[in-house]
Amino acid sequence: MKHFLSRHGFTVSTFNDPYVFLEEAAKFDLALIDFSIPPRRHQKDTDGPELIHTLKRRLAKPPMLVLISAYFTDDILNNIQELYPEADACLSKNVDLERILQEVQQLLLDVDSDGHKG
Incomplete structure (x- = not known):
């Protein structure tokens, strides 16, 4: 996914440690x-929803936060915003990369120049 998004003009950074990302x-x-973040040795377990919650609490202007998982089916995605309301969007990894690209582009269009969702 990193290489695909990079080829489409995005600057992409990846993090293996959620605490470094914070x-x-x-x-x-x-x-x-x-959604599933592997625990690091000597660190408290965390998951995607918890990381999103922490970012929303700590940052005055957090980035658009998209929860993504291979376990999200269409049925789950239909109700996911009720389960994880702090996520700005939820996506499945089980779709083609073009669809993820379209979703990312649309989400970024929804943010104005000040970084606020429109």
Whole structure:
């Protein structure tokens, strides 16, 4: 996905450690956050929804936060915003990359120049 989005003009950074991402998150316009984040040794377990909650609490202007998972089916996605309302959007990894690209482009269009959702 990183290479695909890069080929379409996006500057892409990846993070293996959610705590490092927490320190860098304010620099980004949009973040795709995996639902399942593998725990790191000597660190508290966290998951995507918890990371989104932390970012919304810590940052005055968080990036667009998109929860993404291979486990999201169409049925789950139809009700997902009720389950994870702090996520700006939820996407399945089980769609083709063109669809993810379209969703990302639309989400970024929904943000005005001040970084506010429109």
